[in-house]
Amino acid sequence: MTASVSLEKVTCTFAARSGDGHYTAVKDVDLAIADGEFVSVVGPTGCGKSTLLNVAAGLLRPSSGHVRIHGEPLAGINRRAGYMFQAEALMPWRSALENVTAGLEFRGEGREAARTKGEDWLARVGLAGFGDRYPHQLSGGMRKRVSLAQMLILDPQILLMDEPFSALDVQTRQLMENELLELWSADRKSVIFITHDLEEAISLSDRVVVLSAGPATRPIGEYVIDLPRPRDVSEIRLSPRFIELHDRIWHAMKDEVLKGYQQTRNRTTS
Amino acid sequence: MRKRLWFWQVVLLVALFGFWHVATHPDLIPPFVWDNPNRAAFFFGEPVKIAKVIADWFASGEIYPHLWVTLQETALAFVIGSALGLVIGLWLGLTPFASALLDPYIKAMNAMPRVVLAPIFMVWFGLGIWSKVALGVTLVFFIVFFNVYQGVKEVSPVVLNNATMLGATRRQLLRFVYLPSATSWVFSSLHTSVGMAFVGAVVGEYLGSAKGVGYLIHMAEGSFDINTVFAGILVLTIFALVLDFAVSVAERRLLVWRPTQGETEPQL
Incomplete structure (x- = not known):
């Protein structure tokens, strides 16, 4: 079976901001x-997780390596993917409804049809009746819901999510995670979910990929999460299997992170 | 609180005019700067006479065509200057080569005192409203241009990437992201640019015209009619205040999406 998204030996090297050195963010990543798989990518903050996601989205061209989407090499923007950003990505001058329907408008869909669809999606993310609010009139959690609806209304086959809930408080976050799982289970899109929170990764995913610390980040471990679905993210955290998985992954992660830290330290002292 | 503030503002206004009246009216108080009791009135006018001039202007309707001309010039200068500033600001903001190429010219034109162009505009466009509009445009253009240019540079890359991922083409990015973002910057400079359009109109009229409030002031000055000069200035001031108020109203309606301080956020 061909993978929905596959990164083959992807390396991203950036010119350093000062001087003429280079900075390799990710190196030889195969993923x-x-x-229909939900994969989380975890790693320490600033290790190049977002870089990988931008490569999969087509926003960033890898220095070397290939990206294939359903077996076809990716050229330009990945039109089959929806992207949910970590930072505020809504257009502040558009109301919630206008933000949700933006993608349809770009596609040239009729105003009325787009409006009906938009209202429907707002209701699905629990924001019925908030359509004419502007982003600044919504709370952080509500803005994330709008972003979610904005992405899902286009029915992308692949969801790319870059720490989408990291700015939310714990309660709102768990609510959003549950809603995401519910929406996802309806038609099982392929998901790459970036996070630095291991608990979030395990409770959402089918598989967790652990990245090493940067620079030259690469995957250092893959763990299949065999927890039963449907899940409730706040309850599943208490199950013995979850704790077992968490322990295993956390140990591997900690060892590798420490190893990486030692290497960098030796390099700077020698 | 608000009422009290209003009250004291009115008291201050009355006191200012009262002082003006007492200090300039001949023989009301013994002269203390000049020997001649009429000298103060000669330099500073007399509020009562000024009020009479203004009342006459409005009663006879003589002032309306002049105000109308000034308003037209201001509005045209604002609209044309803003449109030019918006288009060129967008263009230069999006094409780094053109902006690097034109940068020294724009800096030079902005540094130049625009008032010296007034005689040239009179040669080009005649003594009618268009030479004043042109002067106002040169003043408004740079304010809007710099705001839009900066606005384009500061469009959030996340919003741009998001729109791109939602399928926006380059043309759609321009229309749905850059343009609204730049327009909001135009509105944020609205007070300044309307003020500048007004300055352009009045200075233009003052330097050579046959109509407008600036023309009235210039004529009165020619005959040392200080009371009419002050009447013109007062009318202009009130006119500017009304314009500014209109801009505030327009701003409130057009920038509803802007967060204002102290507005509560509904929590889900």
Whole structure:
């Protein structure tokens, strides 16, 4: 079976901001996401997780390596993917409804049809009746819901999510995670979910990929999460299997992170 | 609180005019700067006479065509200057080569005192409203241009990437992201640019015209009619205040999406 998204030996090297050095953010990353699979990528903050996601989205061209979407090499923007950003991405001059329907408008869909669809999606993310609010009139959690609806209304086959809930408080975050799982389970899109929170990664995913610390980040471990679905993210955290998985992944992660830290330290002292 | 503030503002206004009246009216108080009791009135006018001039202007309707001309010039200068500033600001903001190429010219034109262009505009466009509009445009253009240019540079890259991922083409990015973002910057400079359009109109009229409030002031000055000069200044001031108020109203309606301080956020 061809993977929905596959990164093959992807390396991203940036020119350093000062001087003429280079900074390799990610190096030789192989990553394949099966159709309908929910994969989380965890790693220390600033290790190049977002870089990988931008490569999969087509926003960033890798210095070397290939990206294939359903077996076809990716050229330009990945039109089959929806992207949910970590930072505020809504257009502040558009109301919630206008933000949700923006993608339809770009596609040239009729105003009325787009409006009906938009209202429907707002209701699905729990924001019925908030359509004419502007982003600044919504709370952080509500803005994330609008972003979610904005992405899902286009029915992308692949969801790319870059720490989408990291700015939210714990309660809102768990609510959003549950809603995401519920929406996802309806038609099982392929998901790459970036996070630095291991608990979030385990409770949402089918598989967790652990990245090493930067620079030259690469995957250092893959763990299949065999927890039963449907899940409730706040309850599943208490199950013995969850704790077992968490322990295993956390140990591997900690060892590798420490190893990476030692290496960098030796390099700077010698 | 608000009422009290209003009250004291009115008291201050009355006191200012009262002082003006007492200090300039001949023989009301013994002269203390000049020997001649009429000298103060000669330099500073007399509020009562000024009020009479203004009342006559409005009663006879003589002032309306002049105000109308000044308003037209201001509005045209604002609209044309803003449109030019918006288009060129967008263009230069999006094409780094053109902006690097034109940068020294724009800096030079902005540094130049625009008032010296007034005689040239009179040669080009005649003594009618268009030479004043042109002067106002040169003043408004740079304010809007710099705001839009900066606004384009500061469009959030996340919003741009998001729109791109939602399928926006380059043309759609321009229309749905850059343009609204730049327009909001135009509105944020609205007070300044309307004020500048007004300055352009009045200075233009003052330097050579046959109509407008600036023309009235210039004529009165020619005959040392200080009371009419002050009447013109007062009318202009009130006119500017009304314009500013209109701009505030327009701003409130057009920038509803802007967060204002102290507005509560509904929590889900």
